Amino acid sequence: DIQMTQSPSSLSASVGDRVTITCRASQSIDNYLNWYQQKPGKAPRLLIYAASTLQTGVPSRFSGGGSGTDFTLTISSLQPEDFATYYCQQSYSTPPLTFGPGTKVEI
Amino acid sequence: EVQLVESGGGLVQPGGSLRLSCAASGFNFSNYWMTWVRQAPGKGLEWVANIQRDGSEKYYVDSVKGRFTISRDNAENSLYLQMDNLRDADTAVYYCARWLVAGHNWFDPWGQGTLVTVSS
Numbered sequence: 001d002i003q004m005t006q007s008p009s010s011l012s013a014s015v016g017d018r019v020t021i022t023c024r025a026s027q028s029i030d031n032y033l034n035w036y037q038q039k040p041g042k043a044p045r046l047l048i049y050a051a052s053t054l055q056t057g058v059p060s061r062f063s064g065g066g067s068g069t070d071f072t073l074t075i076s077s078l079q080p081e082d083f084a085t086y087y088c089q090q091s092y093s094t095p096p097l098t099f100g101p102g103t104k105v106e107i
Numbered sequence: 108e109v110q111l112v113e114s115g116g117g118l119v120q121p122g123g124s125l126r127l128s129c130a131a132s133g134f135n136f137s138n139y140w141m142t143w144v145r146q147a148p149g150k151g152l153e154w155v156a157n158i159q160r161d162g163s164e165k166y167y168v169d170s171v172k173g174r175f176t177i178s179r180d181n182a183e184n185s186l187y188l189q190m191d192n193l194r195d196a197d198t199a200v201y202y203c204a205r206w207l208v209a210g211h212n213w214f215d216p217w218g219q220g221t222l223v224t225v226s227s
Contacts, residue, residue: 034213034214043216044214045216049213050211089214091211095154095157097154100151102151
């Protein structure tokens with residue numbers, strides 16, 4: 001099974017900050033990498049698929065990059081509504097479809 | 108509007124059974140793979156099971172194989188998860204999601220989730 005790790009596990013930031021979250025796969029997954037946002041008590045929401053393609057309706061301040069084993073999610077200017085937990089997920093090798101442990105972005 | 112609504116969660120004793128349902132609307136249900144993902148309290152996301160468009164292929168995470176059964180009724184636009192021999196570790200919010208498979212694949216959208224609590 002492909003294992004996913006994320007760093008940091010949590011971070012504190014301010015409105016307007018540039019934030020970067022890293023996701024690493026235990027083996028190459030090409031660009032088969034998705035990012036989700038989850039707010040407390042809510043269902044996850046797809047932000048980015050195929051490592052860098054923004055889902056319709058997602059603000060352009062979100063961007064994704066990387067390929068192979070190392071990936072990033074960047075928020076160019078953090079907004080109040082962006083405080084949430086972010087998960088990466090590999091879709092290269094299935095089953096199982098595995099998620100990273102999450103990165104909590106706090107004020 | 109594409110919508111998924113789960114139901115059927117609740118409190119069940121270890122060893123018991125529960126059947127979750129997910130009602131789909133706003134899209135051609137029979138054209139899509141579907142999936143269940145769960146989240147234990149305070150923990151991350153864990154994929155549980157997938158089912159192919161016509162129900163002919165099903166995949167499970169190892170920890171639920173032999174205990175959980177995913178199924179669907181395309182005439183009723185509904186997805187199900189039959190959970191038997193439940194364990195404490197199965198306590199979680201269970202989400203259904205549409206699994207888009209088009210070269211790449213991803214989960215979108217997700218339902219609001221239904222809580223399953225396994226406890227004596």
